[in-house]
Amino acid sequence: MSTSNISSKPAHPTKPDSEDLANPPRRSFLAGLLAAGAAGVGALLALPVVKFVLHPVLANTTEKSWSDVGSVDEFQSLTAPVKKLVQIEQLDGWRRTVSQKPVYVVRDSSGQIAVLSAVCPHLGCSLPWVEAKNEFICPCHNGTFDPIGKLVSGPPPRNMDTVPMKVEDGVVKIQYEFFRPLIPNKEVVA
Ligand code: FES
Helix, strand or coil: CCCCCCCCCCCCCCCCHHHHHHCCCHHHHHHHHHHHHHHHHHHHHHHHHHHHHHHHHHCCCEECCCEEEEEHHHHCCCCCCEEEEEEEEEEECCEEEEEEEEEEEEECCCCCEEEEECECCCCCCECCEEHHHCEEECCCCCCEECCCCCEEECCCCCCCCECCEEEECCEEEECCCCECCCCCCCCECC
16 A cells, blocks of 8 residues: 655745745736826826816905996096996906995095095995085994095094096096905005
């Protein structure tokens, strides 16, 4: 009776584990390279989309445009402030809004046309021109201003605010602005 010689050693011994770790198989290396390449291409393709989505956050939130106030001829012989409603368009992120704001066209101390915001610089009430008193009189806390918007009395901390103005093709145009209330110096907030 013959006995077979069964060996416990494999026919083709594998390499030691330490060697495997030091030299990863070529296939794994290529797979890693491909994955890294795909991730890089994905990131490059996603960049314009990310920029598009973040545009309202990264861009200037409020875009100002010029609004027509009226023909310059209309204001040539001004003797008192004239109230006008101007249409303003604002782009705030993705939102475009159109609204109307009151302003006053006046002649300043040098005889030049100026445009005043009708917002009281104290707490933001709307300022009416009171012809009988020859003053702007704030209905909220009785702040008063002279015909060119200079503070006369009351709690407002400064004169009425002028807005940027230009005359183009015979038309008075303004860039409507919002100002910080309650401070002595004019500061644009939007
Ligand atoms: S809001 Fe005009 S005086 Fe106070």
